[in-house]
Amino acid sequence: MALQVWELLSMESGVLIASTSIYELMSSLLTIQNLPPYGVIIPLWPWVLWNLWKARNHLCFENRKFSAIEIVTKAIRDAMEWQKTQLVDNPQSADNVHRRQLLPALPSSATPKCYVDAAWDARTEACGLGGSLQWTSIL
Numbered sequence: 453m454a455l456q457v458w459e460l461l462s463m464e465s466g467v468l469i470a471s472t473s474i475y476e477l478m479s480s481l482l483t484i485q486n487l488p489p490y491g492v493i494i495p496l497w498p499w500v501l502w503n504l505w506k507a508r509n510h511l512c513f514e515n516r517k518f519s520a521i522e523i524v525t526k527a528i529r530d531a532m533e534w535q536k537t538q539l540v541d542n543p544q545s546a547d548n549v550h551r552r553q554l555l556p557a558l559p560s561s562a563t564p565k566c567y568v569d570a571a572w573d574a575r576t577e578a579c580g581l582g583g584s585l586q587w588t589s590i591l
Contacts, residue, residue: 491532
């Protein structure tokens with residue numbers, strides 16, 4: 453399913469399938485560019501990963517299946533919604549200068565680190581999940 457999702461996206465790719473570790477995957481994702489017609493200037497890959505994870509959980513815990521096109525559509529919609537909220541405070545933000553400010557410049561020696569945690573409450577049968585992706589310089 454994940455391969456179908458990545459194939460449906462109009463992104464520079466090819467490195468994803470060849471990735472053999474999380475480090476390699478995260479490093480390759482930093483180089484991927486969104487291609488039109490999505491209208492998303494922020495990186496789309498975090499939203500794709502998030503929606504793949506949510507689709508997996510729906511399948512595992514609720515036996516609900518989502519198609520690859522549904523996952524891609526949701527990822528694009530989520531990215532566009534987040535992007536729009538980032539531009540609300542500055543109506544002039546449609547220019548390229550502000551768009552570049554939304555995307556942090558990473559040093560060439562940046563190393564991605566992914567921190568995740570989860571919790572389960574058996575009494576209420578509720579769970580929570582959080583994650584943070586950070587880049588640190590190895591200099």
